[in-house]
Amino acid sequence: MHGLSKSFGRVQAVSDLSFTVEPGSVTGFLGPNGAGKTTTLRMLLGLMQPDSGTATFDGAPYTTLTAPLRTVGAVLETAFHPARSGRNHLRVYCRAAGFPLSRADEVLAQVGLADAGNRRAGGYSLGMRQRLALATALLGDPAVLVLDEPANGLDPEGIQWLRGFLRHLAHDLGRTVLVSSHLLSEVEQTVDRVVIVGAGRLVREGSMDQLRSGADGAGTVLVRSPEAARFADLLRADGTGVTSQDGVLTVTGTTPAEVGRRAFAAGIELHELRSRTSGLEAIYFQLTGGSEQFAAPSPVAQEATR
Numbered sequence: 001m002h003g004l005s006k007s008f009g010r011v012q013a014v015s016d017l018s019f020t021v022e023p024g025s026v027t028g029f030l031g032p033n034g035a036g037k038t039t040t041l042r043m044l045l046g047l048m049q050p051d052s053g054t055a056t057f058d059g060a061p062y063t064t065l066t067a068p069l070r071t072v073g074a075v076l077e078t079a080f081h082p083a084r085s086g087r088n089h090l091r092v093y094c095r096a097a098g099f100p101l102s103r104a105d106e107v108l109a110q111v112g113l114a115d116a117g118n119r120r121a122g123g124y125s126l127g128m129r130q131r132l133a134l135a136t137a138l139l140g141d142p143a144v145l146v147l148d149e150p151a152n153g154l155d156p157e158g159i160q161w162l163r164g165f166l167r168h169l170a171h172d173l174g175r176t177v178l179v180s181s182h183l184l185s186e187v188e189q190t191v192d193r194v195v196i197v198g199a200g201r202l203v204r205e206g207s208m209d210q211l212r213s214g215a216d217g218a219g220t221v222l223v224r225s226p227e228a229a230r231f232a233d234l235l236r237a238d239g240t241g242v243t244s245q246d247g248v249l250t251v252t253g254t255t256p257a258e259v260g261r262r263a264f265a266a267g268i269e270l271h272e273l274r275s276r277t278s279g280l281e282a283i284y285f286q287l288t289g290g291s292e293q294f295a296a297p298s299p300v301a302q303e304a305t306r
């Protein structure tokens, strides 16, 4: 995406948004409700015209792709003819796209619906519908997979299956996978990278490791060690900020990896080493806080105005 913008009347849904999604990894496209995720994905897939900017696949806009279904598979919303079986639903798409009808059975098996292929899609559970939508997106064996809130309606087992499946597509088959969600916790274990948006703007782009290491890359690290005093002296010797209480050191402006390295080099035994900014969800809220378009006032704010 390069400089994408879109407004609806006075609502600026997407504002000068630029980011890149790479093959071989699963990227989470995150932001609170109304942040502009669906609008962005619709522009990416040529379903909506941006006011300005471009969304391209290897440099080509969706509408100019010569084999769109082989390039991109997408699940934006799940709608099926209720009386049609899952298999027939897929066969209709095979026929329209010129794929062999046997592709329908292949993708049904891929998403774990082989046994339900002959049943009416209208009788499918929400989770099964999600799987059928995913199967439809996979028909062209596309290089890029775009999924809007795919975990919606899935039970924990389904979410775990989806996690493994998406990671397999990206890591083992080198596909590009972009998954939107409004909950970081929902995709935390699935994604390698995140693109976080708030109020239509890019808030953060980077790896999960970068996000975990704190809002600005270096944070506060807690260390428990039977040799706390010696370690504190060693860290202080080169100007690192350290406070000590009850054998627990609070080290500022660094990362757990760096502190661990220093301890290892000095042969100091550690019993605990963790980032104080370990609450990923807290970082996410901090990054997107105040950007939710229809945010309810927080209980604290309500309290304060009483």
Ligand SMILES: Nc1ncnc2c1ncn2[C@@H]1O[C@H](COP(=O)(O)OP(=O)(O)OP(=O)(O)O)[C@@H](O)[C@H]1O
Binding pocket: 008, 011, 012, 013, 031, 032, 033, 034, 035, 036, 037, 038, 039, 040, 182, 293
């Ligand atoms: N067709 C439309 N007409 C008018 N306003 C729209 C339209 N589509 C989206 N919007 C508005 O644009 C903003 C972004 O919406 P969008 O659906 O892209 O957000 P989202 O991040 O996908 O949110 P959610 O997680 O709730 O789906 C919202 O304020 C929404 O009300």
